Amino acid sequence: MEDLQGKVAVITGGASGIGRAVAERAATAGMKLVLADIEEVALEATANALRGEGAEVEAVVVDVADGASIEALRDRALARFGAVHLVHNNAGVGAGGLIWDVSEADWKWILGVNLWGVIHGIRVFTPLLIEQKEGHIVNTASLAGLTSPPFMGPYNATKHAVVTMSETLYRDLQVVGSPVGVSVLCPAFVKTGIAESHRNRPEWAPAPEGDGPEMVSGVMQQLVAAGIEASAVADAVLDAVVANRFYILTHEDSIPAVAARMEEIVEGRQPTQLPLL
Numbered sequence: 569m570e571d572l573q574g575k576v577a578v579i580t581g582g583a584s585g586i587g588r589a590v591a592e593r594a595a596t597a598g599m600k601l602v603l604a605d606i607e608e609v610a611l612e613a614t615a616n617a618l619r620g621e622g623a624e625v626e627a628v629v630v631d632v633a634d635g636a637s638i639e640a641l642r643d644r645a646l647a648r649f650g651a652v653h654l655v656h657n658n659a660g661v662g663a664g665g666l667i668w669d670v671s672e673a674d675w676k677w678i679l680g681v682n683l684w685g686v687i688h689g690i691r692v693f694t695p696l697l698i699e700q701k702e703g704h705i706v707n708t709a710s711l712a713g714l715t716s717p718p719f720m721g722p723y724n725a726t727k728h729a730v731v732t733m734s735e736t737l738y739r740d741l742q743v744v745g746s747p748v749g750v751s752v753l754c755p756a757f758v759k760t761g762i763a764e765s766h767r768n769r770p771e772w773a774p775a776p777e778g779d780g781p782e783m784v785s786g787v788m789q790q791l792v793a794a795g796i797e798a799s800a801v802a803d804a805v806l807d808a809v810v811a812n813r814f815y816i817l818t819h820e821d822s823i824p825a826v827a828a829r830m831e832e833i834v835e836g837r838q839p840t841q842l843p844l845l
């Protein structure tokens with residue numbers, strides 16, 4: 569999608585971190601914004617900040633894990649702006665632990681947001697973009713969708729799923745001859761609120777207690793704090809949309825870990841240990 573001026577961007581997880589940075593970058597490019605997030609106060613603050621800079625913004629409280637919520641988001645976007653051109657399925661949460669220790673509730677919470685959120689986004693918005701014969705879908709995965717770092721079982725599972733769903737979406741659109749573009753975003757650590765994902769835990773998924781989860785959470789906070797700026801990720805996303813580039817890998821120093829995994833698979837070797845991503 570070469571010309572972003574006047575086009576409409578729908579961004580989930582738009583209140584914070586990568587979603588907010590993409591919204592800021594999209595507004596600078598002249599796009600109208602539909603920001604969707606579960607955190608109402610942060611959402612309103614972000615929307616108001618962008619309005620203050622002159623952007624046209626519709627703010628919609630959603631739970632991406634709920635299909636009806638995403639259908640309502642599409643309807644609100646169409647009611648306000650009449651079209652949707654860029655869909656960024658970006659909302660996500662993380663929690664760590666040894667894979668066998670993760671509670672059933674945590675699996676359901678993380679799969680609900682990171683996996684079902686993207687499923688609903690693809691299901692609800694793709695037909696609209698196909699009908700318009702124009703548009704681009706960006707799905708936020710992670711480098712953890714291309715490797716399998718320890719302590720991140722449910723997160724890794726969802727991010728691998730987002731990579732393969734994005735590749736399938738790309739190929740399915742080619743099969744039907746649609747010009748709609750697709751990208752999958754695979755960053756390593758970015759300075760955002762992801763290590764405080766517990767702020768959005770549903771009541772039925774209480775935080776696990778004990779030294780293990782606390783240790784993982786502390787390490788995560790440090791790694792995220794040492795990550796790259798979300799604005800750099802947003803630049804890469806908008807560049808990929810304009811250039812119609814599929815894979816968005818923002819951390820060059822992490823690419824050898826992806827290559828190593830591919831080589832281990834094709835050469836039949838044991839997986840080598842990885843540091844936490």
Ligand SMILES: NC(=O)c1ccc[n+]([C@@H]2O[C@H](COP(=O)([O-])OP(=O)(O)OC[C@H]3O[C@@H](n4cnc5c(N)ncnc54)[C@H](O)[C@@H]3O)[C@@H](O)[C@H]2O)c1
Pocket residue numbers: 580581582583584585586587604605606607610630631632633658659660661662681708709710711754755756757758759760761762763764765768792795
């Ligand atoms: N920060 C990193 O290091 C990193 C690395 C790779 C991938 N990612 C991915 O980037 C995406 C954005 O995360 P971020 O790092 O900006 O973190 P963030 O916490 O700053 O932003 C995530 C946003 O998603 C929202 N959200 C959470 N649950 C939701 C739900 N059920 N419905 C709607 N919105 C919900 C949160 O309120 C928040 O505004 C996620 O998919 C994450 O997995 C982040």
